[in-house]
Amino acid sequence: MWDYSEKVKEHFFNPKNAGVLEEANAVGEVGSISCGDALRLMLKVDPVTDVILDARFQTFGCGSAIASSSALTEIIKGKTTDEALKVTNQDIAAFLEGLPPEKMHCSVMGAEALHAAVANYRGEAWSDDHEEGALVCKCFGVDAALIERTVRDNDLKTMEQVTCYTKAGGGCQTCHEKIEEILMTVNGSVPVAAAAAPGILPPAALERPCTSAIPAPAPVSKPVPTTKRMTNLQKINLISSVIEDIRPQLQRDGGDVDLVDVDGDTVYVSMTGMCASCQMSAMTVSGIQERLITALERPLRVVPVQPERVRA
């Protein structure tokens, strides 16, 4: 059982401000049921003074997700929207007298819902923050803006911390390089520990959230002693045949995969059916990547693309 603070327990067992706020004029919704937590934050904001008169929430999630939502509503009531926007996930965690590191993402979800709700109140398109290219962790739908803000607000130094706080990188691991770039940009230096080489496997502690039926990909940067010499055509044919081999296995599980394109050492695939739901695709992608690396004896990166985004 998690070692939750008394404050977390208090807000879980007797959450404040739970339920629907009928007269809400600002609503923020984040998360998803497949990712294990989701939050709808409803605010009643005074249109003249911008003061948050009332706040309520509905949360699908674990004890700390519910407690973080409850804490958030308590913190922001009475604040103006500008003041509320200064509330960070740190403030939520501090209000709860701390959260276990693996549960910090619950406080981040609270802060995200708040930003979404205020944007909704102001009539801004909050999702603009999250345009396609900015999506870093495809497994858990985490974008660069969120990772940057979380790294800055919480003074994060390692890949492992980013996963604990945002979930990013906790699935197929193909985004680790991008996350390390963000860590370097924000911190202005090489990230600690896991940062020696991009694509390096995470420390043992991180392997826990990544357990999957299909093994994690071999580190992309690992030097490959012998690289098969082959033409582009041979390479694409080999990739195609490996993917054809994998397909029956996925089809049995109600999914499928198609080769979309090969660009240098990046292989674009489209996942459909059961494979398109986020965690399954994360595991499957890492499995496919490993099969391809083994078959081609060279480092490769497999990137899933949405079927509708498939280039003609």
Next chain:
Amino acid sequence: MTDGHIQVMTGIYMDNNATTRVDPQVVAEMLPYFTEQFGNPSSMHSFGGDVGEKIEWARGQIQKLLGAEHDTEIIFTSCGTESDSTAILSALAAYPARKEIITSIVEHPAVLALCEHLEKQGGYKIHRIGVDGKGRLDMDAYARALSDKVAVVSIMYANNETGTIFPVEALARMAKPHGALFHTDAVQAVGKIPLDMKNSAIDMLSLSGHKLHAPKGVGALYVRRGTRFRPFLRGGHQERGRRAGTENTTGIIGLGKAAELALSHMHIENTQVKALRNKLEQGILAAVPNCFVTGDPDHRLPNTCNIAFEYIEGEAILLLLSHQGIAASSGSACTSGALEPSHVMRAMNIPYTAAHGSTRFSLSRENTQAEIDRVIEVMPKIIAQLRALSPYWGVNGPIEERTFAPVYA
């Protein structure tokens, strides 16, 4: 209530697939061997002599529980995981020309993680046989995977999360013509369902003490006489050279007593405990909307019940249960620090709307009618309380996904 300095846990314990309470009769059997008969069984003096005899008595109890032909087919180990590793690595060492292993996608990590390691580091090909929506093994895929390249098949007797029982006898018979050894991780089955190893096709079988009211830190591996075997631990003559290391005498004696008790309670397990489990399950299903049993109810351990509650999350359920003094467990991601629901729920394609809320109740002969009634009483309130908080649940039931569409999902 205190007993010496230790707080005695009171409450309703329904997490017996995780571990069990050591039976007081087991403790009593062990106690003299800590301070009176403390000798090393290998020693010549009389402080060790009786201990050796007692260990052989314990071996005989396991033999009876498993229905094994010879007591020398039992090797004591430190736990179920050691038994699993010993069996699989022994088979690979004994058949070095065979480079494939068959297992299932829903095995315990003790087997799955070892296979993954062997795949990465040892160059072995691993066939992971899938399951259908009820957790039943894909028999066609299993038949296709079998060949004379397979050194060992390792498939669990019964699943720890759902209690689903695999047809291991049939699977073992199918492996025979290919010359592959058949190992089964039976830690959840031993003591709960009758076994008859002398008339079985299974070559090796793992069991664990703490799942059947013996202490933690002791297990056993059954190895059929005539099976090629290579030790995992070397360096001593103990266990006929098949498992070196000074015997965990008290643990082994405890396991012996627990096996004796399990055999004498076998009928209770399959009548009384099963009836309690069924009552609990039917009571919850009748009182709570939008929930269902996972796994295969027709082929299931008598003590296990796994119910998936839709639109709420398992850790929150466990916290509220724990607040009521009830211990259960969940396949939810959040209870383990993982970010994804359990591999067993995913393998069965349980929708994410329900997998996160899967809750396991695993009973033992110590549970009572009153405890079952109490859980049936509190469960609907707990589920309703959490659904009232859930954005996916309205006044009258689940809300269409479209009306709650978070910004990035």
